[in-house]
Amino acid sequence: MYKVYQITTWDTNGNAFGVNRDETWGYRELRSFGSESEAIKYANNLNLCLPDYKNMLPNDKSQIDAFAEAFLTEKKYLKYRKYFVGVPPMREIAHCLSKDGIITLDGHGKPI
Numbered sequence: 001m002y003k004v005y006q007i008t009t010w011d012t013n014g015n016a017f018g019v020n021r022d023e024t025w026g027y028r029e030l031r032s033f034g035s036e037s038e039a040i041k042y043a044n045n046l047n048l049c050l051p052d053y054k055n056m057l058p059n060d061k062s063q064i065d066a067f068a069e070a071f072l073t074e075k076k077y078l079k080y081r082k083y084f085v086g087v088p089p090m091r092e093i094a095h096c097l098s099k100d101g102i103i104t105l106d107g108h109g110k111p112i
Contacts, residue, residue, distance in 0.1 A: 002039035004030045004046075007082045007093070025104045025112065027088050036085065043083045044068045052080040 005027045030046075033039040047053045047068070056077075058067050071077045072085065079096040081088075094104040094112040104112045 002033045002036045002085060003087075004033070004039050004043050005084045005086070005088055006030050006046075007084070007088055024109070025090060025094070027084075027090070030083075039085045040069075040072060043072060043085050046083040047071060047081070050080070050082060056080070 008026045008028060010024050031039075031042060033042065053071060056067070056071070058064060071081065075092065075096075078089070078093050079100070081093075090104070090112050097104055
């Protein structure tokens, strides 16, 4: 069984416009699939709604499939992703975001 998850975020103290703001992170299961290819296709379709994804799409249409796969698998895109096949690697994402001054917290207000 292959599951697609969505990252959920919310500002901890209503500080959405702060430079070093605090965000609380979590994830939820969206849907289960019988095959990995179905799960990947579903996640890729969801990614089409992300502004960062749209801005990074290559102009060359022949490279779009390769980019879609890279976006779902490469670590350099972790901080831009909201949809994952399998449980999101929260600690790795938190590490990427901390380089941008963002402190990620679990649902209990504890740093990830």
